Amino acid sequence: MSDTNSTITLEIRARAGELLASGEVKAFLGFAEGSIPMATRPFIARTPEQAEKLVWNSFCVINPAGFLPEVLKSVEPSRGPKDPPPEGPLPRVGVVATGCWSRNMVVQMKENQVSRDRLVILGIGSRGMVSNKKVQAMVGGRDITAIEEGEHSLTVHCDGEKTEIHRWDVIRDNCRTCTHPDPVIFDYQIGDSAGERHIEDRYVQVDKIEAMSAAQRWQWFQNEISKCIRCYACRNACPLCYCPTCFVDDSRPQWVGKSTDPVDTSIFHILRAYHCAGRCTDCGACESVCPMGIRLRILTKKLEKDVLEMYGSEAGLDLEAPLPLATYTMNDPQQFIIKG
Amino acid sequence: MKILKLEKSDLDKWLAEWMKSSPVYAPVQSGFGSFYDWARLEQGRMPELLPGVPKSSIKTFLFPQPETLEEFSADPADPSAFILKAPKTAEQLTIIAGVRPCDARSVSLNALPYAKDPYYSNRLRNTALVGFTCETQCSTCFCTRTGGLPTGTEGLDIAITRMDNTFLAEILTQKGELLAEAGRTGTDAGGDALSRLEQSRKNSGSPVSSADDPAPILREKDLMALYQAPFWQEIAEPCLNCGACTFLCPTCYCFDIQDEVIRDRGRRIRYWDSCMFPLFTLHASGHNPRGLKLQRVRNRFMHKLKYFPERFGPISCVGCGRCIRECPVNIDIREVYTDLLAI
Ligand code: SF4
Ligand code: SF4
Ligand code: SF4
Ligand code: SF4
Ligand code: SF4
Numbered sequence: 001m002s003d004t005n006s007t008i009t010l011e012i013r014a015r016a017g018e019l020l021a022s023g024e025v026k027a028f029l030g031f032a033e034g035s036i037p038m039a040t041r042p043f044i045a046r047t048p049e050q051a052e053k054l055v056w057n058s059f060c061v062i063n064p065a066g067f068l069p070e071v072l073k074s075v076e077p078s079r080g081p082k083d084p085p086p087e088g089p090l091p092r093v094g095v096v097a098t099g100c101w102s103r104n105m106v107v108q109m110k111e112n113q114v115s116r117d118r119l120v121i122l123g124i125g126s127r128g129m130v131s132n133k134k135v136q137a138m139v140g141g142r143d144i145t146a147i148e149e150g151e152h153s154l155t156v157h158c159d160g161e162k163t164e165i166h167r168w169d170v171i172r173d174n175c176r177t178c179t180h181p182d183p184v185i186f187d188y189q190i191g192d193s194a195g196e197r198h199i200e201d202r203y204v205q206v207d208k209i210e211a212m213s214a215a216q217r218w219q220w221f222q223n224e225i226s227k228c229i230r231c232y233a234c235r236n237a238c239p240l241c242y243c244p245t246c247f248v249d250d251s252r253p254q255w256v257g258k259s260t261d262p263v264d265t266s267i268f269h270i271l272r273a274y275h276c277a278g279r280c281t282d283c284g285a286c287e288s289v290c291p292m293g294i295r296l297r298i299l300t301k302k303l304e305k306d307v308l309e310m311y312g313s314e315a316g317l318d319l320e321a322p323l324p325l326a327t328y329t330m331n332d333p334q335q336f337i338i339k340g
Numbered sequence: 341m342k343i344l345k346l347e348k349s350d351l352d353k354w355l356a357e358w359m360k361s362s363p364v365y366a367p368v369q370s371g372f373g374s375f376y377d378w379a380r381l382e383q384g385r386m387p388e389l390l391p392g393v394p395k396s397s398i399k400t401f402l403f404p405q406p407e408t409l410e411e412f413s414a415d416p417a418d419p420s421a422f423i424l425k426a427p428k429t430a431e432q433l434t435i436i437a438g439v440r441p442c443d444a445r446s447v448s449l450n451a452l453p454y455a456k457d458p459y460y461s462n463r464l465r466n467t468a469l470v471g472f473t474c475e476t477q478c479s480t481c482f483c484t485r486t487g488g489l490p491t492g493t494e495g496l497d498i499a500i501t502r503m504d505n506t507f508l509a510e511i512l513t514q515k516g517e518l519l520a521e522a523g524r525t526g527t528d529a530g531g532d533a534l535s536r537l538e539q540s541r542k543n544s545g546s547p548v549s550s551a552d553d554p555a556p557i558l559r560e561k562d563l564m565a566l567y568q569a570p571f572w573q574e575i576a577e578p579c580l581n582c583g584a585c586t587f588l589c590p591t592c593y594c595f596d597i598q599d600e601v602i603r604d605r606g607r608r609i610r611y612w613d614s615c616m617f618p619l620f621t622l623h624a625s626g627h628n629p630r631g632l633k634l635q636r637v638r639n640r641f642m643h644k645l646k647y648f649p650e651r652f653g654p655i656s657c658v659g660c661g662r663c664i665r666e667c668p669v670n671i672d673i674r675e676v677y678t679d680l681l682a683i
Binding site: 034035036037039040041042043044062066067133134136137138139140141142143144145227229230231232233235236237249251257258259260261288289291292293 | 369371372373374375376377390391392395396405406476478479480577578580581582583584587588596598600609611612614617619664665666668669670671672674675
C-alpha cells in the first residue's frame with residue numbers, strides 16, 4: 001500500500017471507530033478489501049471493531065452516496081408504514097466522500113433524498129481512481145494474480161511476472177478530467193487537500209464525438225452500446241437513480257422493450273443519460289461497474305458540458321444554488337420553444 | 341473413444357472446413373485482450389484463446405437473448421391475426437469452439453431443468469461443443485470446488501488438449517466423430533494416447549480429481565438452517581441488485597415471456613430475467629414475496645447451492661468465476677460456499 005493510502009486508511013479507521021464508539025453515528029459507510037485484485041467492497045461498519053476493516057486505495061470506484069438512503073433507513077427505529085416518525089433526531093451515518101461523491105450528496109440533499117444533519121462526512125481529496133479495465137488492457141488480458149500500489153505506480157503480477165504501470169496511465173477517464181477532487185461539504189478532513197485542478201481538455205472525449213457527422217455519431221453510439229446486456233449495473237450504481245420503478249421496468253405502460261434489441265437498448269441509454277442531466281457529477285461509477293466495458297459516461301459528460309454552457313451550472317457544487325433543470329425563471333432563454 | 345493427433349495447422353484446417361457448412365463461434369480478443377468474448381469466426385479470423393473463460397456466458401448460444409417462441413400477425417384485417425405460429429427455423433449445426441470445461445458442463449447442467457423444454461433441446465441437438473482443456477486456473481477459477489475439472493470433458497463433443505507442440509483431440513460423441521471426419525485431417529494418436537494424456541495431465545500439476553464437490557454435503561444440510569443463517573444480511577448489504585452476475589453466469593437460466601408488436605407483426609419472445617431484480621417476483625396484486633434485497637441475494641445462492649442440488653443432484657454452479665470477476669461490489673460466491681458449508 002502506498003504511504004498516502006495507508007495514512008488515509010488509518011485515519012478513516014480511527015475516525016470511524018471513534019464516531020461509532022461515541023454513538024455519534026450508528027453506521028459507517030466506506031470500503032473494505034476485496035477478494036480479488038483490483039476489487040473493493042462497499043462496507044458498512046456498525047461497531048468500532050468493524051471499522052478496522054475499512055480501507056482506502058485506488059480501486060474505490062463505487063459511489064457510496066448511492067447506498068446512503070438505504071443505510072440511513074436501516075439505522076432508523078423500525079416502524080409500520082402508518083406510524084408517525086419517532087420523536088427527536090434520527091440516528092446518523094458516517095460516510096467517506098471525495099469531490100464527486102460529496103457533490104452527489106449535495107444533489108441528494110437538494111432532491112430530499114438525504115438530509116445533511118444525518119450525515120457525518122469524512123472528506124478525502126481524491127487522487128483519482130484506477131480503471132481495472134485499463135490495467136487489464138495493459139497486460140494483454142492475462143490473469144492478474146496480485147497488484148501492489150505505490151505512490152505513483154502499480155505493480156501488476158501475472159504469469160509470475162511483474163509489470164510496472166504508471167498510475168496516471170490507467171486512471172479513469174472521469175478522474176483524469178476532474179476539476180474538483182476535493183469534497184465540497186465535509187465534517188472532518190482526512191489526508192491532504194488535493195487542490196483545484198485546471199484541466200485544459202476537460203471535454204476531450206465529448207469534443208471528439210461532437211466533431212463527427214450525425215451519421216458517424218449514431219454509428220459510434222450504436223457500436224458502443226452493442227455489447228450492453230441490460231444488466232442495469234450502471235443504473236443501480238448511480239446515486240441519481242432512485243425512482244421506485246424505473247421507466248425500463250415499468251410494464252403498465254411499457255415504455256421500452258426488455259431484451260437487447262438495439263432500439264430498446266438505445267432508448268434505455270438515451271433516457272438514462274437525460275435523467276441525469278444537470279445532476280450528474282461525473283463520478284464514473286456507472287462506467288466502472290459496467291461488466292461489458294461500455295463507455296456510457298461519455299453521454300452524461302456531454303450533458304454536463306451542455307448544462308455548463310447553457311445554464312452556467314455544475315451539479316452539486318453549492319447547496320444553495322437552484323437545480324438547473326428543476327427551476328423556472330421568467331428570463332430563461334426560450335429558443336427551444338419559440339424558434340426565432 | 342478415438343483420439344486424434346493434430347498439428348496446429350490441422351486445427352486451422354478443421355475450423356476452415358467446418359466454416360464452409362456451419363456457423364462457427366469461438367473466443368477472440370479485442371483491445372489487447374482487455375475484451376475477450378465470443379465471436380463468429382470467418383476465414384482468416386481464428387480463435388485467440390486466453391486462460392479462463394470469455395466475458396459472456398456460453399448460454400447465449402443455447403438460450404438466446406431474446407428467443408422468438410412464436411410469431412403472429414397483428415393486422416386486424418388479417419383473418420389469422422393473433423394466431424400464434426412457430427417461427428421457421430432451419431435445422432443447422434452451430435459449432436462452438438474453444439469451450440472451456442466449466443462452460444461445457446454448464447450446458448449439461450442447464451439441460452436438467454430444461455429437459456422438457458423444446459427450444460433448449462432443439463438448440464442442444466443442433467449445437468456441437470469443441471472444447472479446449474485448461475492449462476491454467478485463473479485467480480477466479482474454482483471448477484474443482486464445484487464437481488468439475490480443468491481437464492473435464494463432460495458436455496463436450498470433442499476435447500482438445502495441448503501436448504508439447506501438438507494437440508490430442510478426444511472424440512467423445514457421434515457429433516464429434518462427424519466433425520472430425522468433416523475436418524479431413526488428423527492422424528490416429530495410437531493405442532497408448534489416453535494413458536499418455538492422463539500422464540501429462542498428472543505431470544502438469546493440474547488437479548486430477550474434483551476432491552471437494554459440495555453437492556452431497558449441501559443436499560444433506562437442513563434447508564431452513566441454511567435459509568435462516570445469520571450471514572445473509574452481511575453478504576447482501578453491498579449488492580446493487582443488478583443483473584451482471586446472473587446474466588453472465590452460464591448456469592442461470594431464468595426467463596420472462598412477453599409479446600412484442602411492431603406495426604402489424606408480433607412475436608412472443610422469451611428473454612433473460614434475473615432473481616436479483618425486484619420485478620422478478622412482483623405479483624399483479626402488488627405483493628412481492630422477495631421484496632427485500634436480502635431475500636433476492638439469498639435466493640440466488642440458495643437456488644444454485646441448495647434447491648437445485650436437491651432437485652437435480654449437482655450444484656448449479658460450474659466455478660467459472662464470471663460472477664466474481666464482474667460483480668461491481670465483489671460479492672464472491674466462494675465465500676458463500678464456505679459460509680454455507682460451515683452451517
Ligand atoms: S450518471 Fe454515472 S457518472 Fe453521473 S452521477 Fe450517475 S453514476 Fe456518476
Ligand atoms: S452496466 Fe453496462 S451492460 Fe449493464 S446495462 Fe449498463 S451499459 Fe448495459
Ligand atoms: S474454471 Fe476450471 S474449467 Fe473453467 S476456465 Fe477455469 S480452470 Fe478452466
Ligand atoms: S451480486 Fe454483484 S453482480 Fe450480482 S446483483 Fe449483486 S451487485 Fe450485481
Ligand atoms: S455462479 Fe458464478 S462461478 Fe458459478 S457458474 Fe455462475 S458465474 Fe460461474
